[in-house]
Amino acid sequence: MAYISSLLTHGHWSVLRVAGTVDDRRVPALRAQLDTAVDTRPRVAVDLTGCRLTGTRWMSVLLGAARRAHERGHLFAVVSPRPHAARLCLPVLARGGRLLLCESTEQLPKLEPAERR
Numbered sequence: 001m002a003y004i005s006s007l008l009t010h011g012h013w014s015v016l017r018v019a020g021t022v023d024d025r026r027v028p029a030l031r032a033q034l035d036t037a038v039d040t041r042p043r044v045a046v047d048l049t050g051c052r053l054t055g056t057r058w059m060s061v062l063l064g065a066a067r068r069a070h071e072r073g074h075l076f077a078v079v080s081p082r083p084h085a086a087r088l089c090l091p092v093l094a095r096g097g098r099l100l101l102c103e104s105t106e107q108l109p110k111l112e113p114a115e116r117r
Helices: 027-040 059-071 083-088
Strands: 004-010 012-022 043-053 075-079 100-103
Touching: 004 027, 012 027, 027 043, 027 059, 043 059, 059 075
Parallel strands: 012 043, 043 075, 075 100
Antiparallel strands: 004 012
16 A cells, blocks of 8 residues: 555644555655644644554654654654554653653543643
């Protein structure tokens, strides 16, 4: 399945839902979408529910997006990471409290619009 994504709203979160395969060739598109979302929205989650991750460059994209969000005082979350992704890299991304890990979008914190971190 080809890589596709859509930006949705869930409560006060902007959710980038990714489906299909994200391999090293498709990483630039994912990076551009996350950069735009993190730059313009205070709460961004990337939903990997329907996504297959291959290669390794996607790890640096998630780490970079989390770092950019933190620098801007924004929140960043990863939703439904596949077991191999969680096992390999998400504990590293979660260091320092810069990244929220959720099993579903229902677990995203319920925040009021005025709340900022």
